[in-house]
Amino acid sequence: MQYPLTTNAIIDYSNRVFGHKEIVSKLPDGSWHRYTYADMYKRTKQLAAALINQLNVQPGERVATFAWNHYQHLELYYGIPGAGAVCHPVNLRLSAEQIAYIINHAEDKVLFIDASVVLIFEKIAAYTPNVKKYILLNAPKDFKTSLAGAIHYEELIAKESMDFEWMPVEENDACAMCYTSGTTGEPKGALYSHRSTFLHALSAMTPNAANISAMDRVMAVSPQFHVMGWGFPFICMMAGADMIMPSMHLQPAALINIMQKEKVTIANGVPTIWLGIYEEMKKNPPKEKLALKEYIVGGSALPAGLIENFERDFGLHGVHAWGMTETSPVVTVSRLQNEHASLNYEQQIKIRAKQGILLPGVEMRVMMEDGAIAPRDGKTAGEFEVKGAWIISGYYNMNDQEHFTGDGWFKTGDVGTIDEYGYMQITDRTKDLIKSGGEWISSVALETTLMNHPKIKEAAVIAVPDDKWLERPLACIVCKEQETFSVIELQEFLCKHFSRYQIPENYLQLNEIPKTSVGKFDKKLMRKMFAEGKLKSIADIR
Amino acid sequence: MQYPLTTNAIIDYSNRVFGHKEIVSKLPDGSWHRYTYADMYKRTKQLAAALINQLNVQPGERVATFAWNHYQHLELYYGIPGAGAVCHPVNLRLSAEQIAYIINHAEDKVLFIDASVVLIFEKIAAYTPNVKKYILLNAPKDFKTSLAGAIHYEELIAKESMDFEWMPVEENDACAMCYTSGTTGEPKGALYSHRSTFLHALSAMTPNAANISAMDRVMAVSPQFHVMGWGFPFICMMAGADMIMPSMHLQPAALINIMQKEKVTIANGVPTIWLGIYEEMKKNPPKEKLALKEYIVGGSALPAGLIENFERDFGLHGVHAWGMTETSPVVTVSRLQNEHASLNYEQQIKIRAKQGILLPGVEMRVMMEDGAIAPRDGKTAGEFEVKGAWIISGYYNMNDQEHFTGDGWFKTGDVGTIDEYGYMQITDRTKDLIKSGGEWISSVALETTLMNHPKIKEAAVIAVPDDKWLERPLACIVCKEQETFSVIELQEFLCKHFSRYQIPENYLQLNEIPKTSVGKFDKKLMRKMFAEGKLKSIADIR
Ligand SMILES: Nc1ncnc2c1ncn2[C@@H]1O[C@H](COP(=O)(O)OP(=O)(O)OP(=O)(O)O)[C@@H](O)[C@H]1O
Ligand SMILES: Nc1ncnc2c1ncn2[C@@H]1O[C@H](COP(=O)(O)OP(=O)(O)OP(=O)(O)O)[C@@H](O)[C@H]1O
């Protein structure tokens, strides 16, 4: 029979089957909020009614959110599509210019904003004249703001009935949108349909992927403004998992505390988050073993060393995943298969540190420079092209030929290989490639190897101009506390894994690697800083 | 982007990502056949080409199979839809009349048939004049048959190219069909679309459901002619699980042997199968613990006692599921949730013996006799009504108002309750209900309780006419080897669980319970036998 795949179908289902499940938020002010799926459902109905009755939101219109991860933001994820509109979470860590650009480009008229970030937005509001209505989240009653006519969320929804019927939608209608995080250029808008959101969630909850069930309590660390929190608000509610939402409490110690207190079994996050958690646990080892079964990492490469360290020191199991804003995001997840049972631990780690295998519903190929498709040999590299049920086929309001092939594939800008077991491995991004004397050098391979060195906390490798070789790699290193290094020592370490021409002769020791809004190495900025002579070593390295 | 959900998408995906995975068949002649997903893919392409080029199969046409579970049957599952036609597996355990009826009703013109069941069909062929072409599976070169113009499968596909392109299909086109197993009446045809098959497989592989991954080796015991083998041929290939197919080797000892030899981690089957396996393991305990993580049971109620016995004696974990031919079939699966961790074992078993909670993509309600929807209290019973992405909205070529409500729900004919955690429990089928003096008595509850009695192997309860109460329950009992029972003893046993009026005063001891083609208690037949005075006790019971 006809059964449209919509976010309404997800929330109707989760309310009916998992109404007893819990959503726990640690709010920006540090207080805790707990309620059930069934409570959330009723309030989401009220919210959808308010969007139509009070805010006059029209079908298909984008409605912006500017907020951390918490229960009201979750209500917005379902309530805005439930009102027939498009939920548009805005990355609150971008620059003021980028935020204004995104909001204007998306033509947002209504903005739901956390009180804790109102100060940021007050400086932007003059540049986003289309935004006419502000709704305050988590604001004290007497909260003062210059945002014109701001009203309180709770007052807004209190006026409405829980019996609201979702606005009729088709499964191919848009339900959400996100902009890319701006690592390689200006953020670009990706629209998600109801259907793509439903299928992504269903496929991502399978055992080969995030493997989430009604036994789990999931801490959603990835911000809801970064590719819809990697889809976790949809995956979890489809799986009937309890959700634990940390809002702005993202410091390692705070996250560890939440995991302990709430018996979290699964959590997600970029490598930086997990690197920080590991260091914190080393310093202050938890008294009891965490309930955490798996931590799921994406957004940047998960270093093999981190997988090993976590497992050896704390028995925690890392799962590596890959995706993009343009791909909803989850496309591949790396888990072992039964074939791998006979491999030794080191070989198994090598596989788990790859970006993984495709989820059902998406397809991938590796396009070589000569226009041929690379064989699946784990060696021949090219650009990854993807298509499928949750891959966009164009950017929002942008005439773009550059990122899509004639036969409908999306060009990811990521470069790497696929092996005979279907595991993809990223060696670089097209924009970060280093071509030295006609040979490609993988910055990602150098980085992940360097990060396995006992003295090194983080390493980012960029291309710098060279008279003889045109480009050479420059390694920027952040050492663990109290440590420093010598060039010889690192070169000897790299020798075991790389050919001579691939090994950098240039090293800098930095206090930290510049990062983007979602915690990726900001190589665009680093190259610019280098060109302007602003990338300088904090130590004298030989 | 547009990405049609089709069986072609499943097999393209599984070939690309899981080409190295294994399909192992124990063929009807007892020999073993092994090959990979990649091998299977190439032959399926050849098969699809042959259907069009040699057999002249037209888009949408039904193509019948009459075969056990094995690799060629798997090829047919994908090859027939790949040629744009509809794969129609025919239940080879039905009566000759029913088989002829089904084949004529479906208008099958081409039949793929296992050599081992050709004798059965030779007696039917005269009554199915539309079938013009027979293709023999697993037939020796010199195989003799009266089936007109029969050709060999291997010769058929050998002539074709592996480069065949799947015929273009829309996701709402039909790809398969099955008839109901005829427990309550004549078999009725259910058509499955590409989309429904894809969504069913994806939802059924999730951790709340069958929980199948690329770590698993799955033995598909449920016949492919019974509701498409419960969808396992699609679920497994989407999950990248190795498949182990036992064809006709379904005796307990044979299945145990296959599980041991092939290190099976998951298997499915009706309760009768698992009852038999349990008894066999008690008699001949396996020397090594099986690799089996879970056995998945549906088609009839899984008795709590069997779950307990398997777990206590052999550490094997049973999972209970419910579904129907009309529902593809999987609608609910019973697993514990994290809330249940604090319950004691007995309470947990009670939940696991229920039929379980809904999969995402389907909906359910309990309709009471007065037309109101029953509350989810685990007590108020009514008929289950379902709708969703893989529930049919009408029978094939049948004008039927009886089974569908005005607002699009399918009336299952199953009766029972849903509890506050969303678990459904079946107490009866509408056609088997016992109404005694105005009160309903649940035959299923009596049966599953009786089957927990140490002396009893199987128990089926039917309604028999009664002068005073109109209907009374009659309990038909099969004892374990060498055992017998007394009426008093069983009544005392039942006393602990039932009210007085619910406890039968009439008992028969039988050698076996008559079963349907797929191993369910054939209560229709039992009532008929009773009416004709043919249901007689083998012992003198007081
Ligand atoms: N597991 C991973 N390993 C390596 N790189 C990853 C992984 N997951 C994601 N990435 C990188 O992140 C990119 C997607 O990130 P995102 O969608 O947040 O925007 P961005 O590409 O960083 O920004 P923009 O497209 O605006 O430049 C991928 O293209 C890839 O380069
Ligand atoms: N786990 C289960 N517990 C109890 N009964 C079950 C279970 N699973 C399936 N059933 C029964 O099996 C029925 C579906 O069986 P199937 O589709 O094979 O055809 P049938 O109903 O037996 O035959 P027909 O519809 O032709 O009479 C359900 O309606 C239900 O009564």
Ligand SMILES: [Mg+2]
């Ligand atoms: Mg990008």
Ligand SMILES: [Mg+2]
């Ligand atoms: Mg039926």
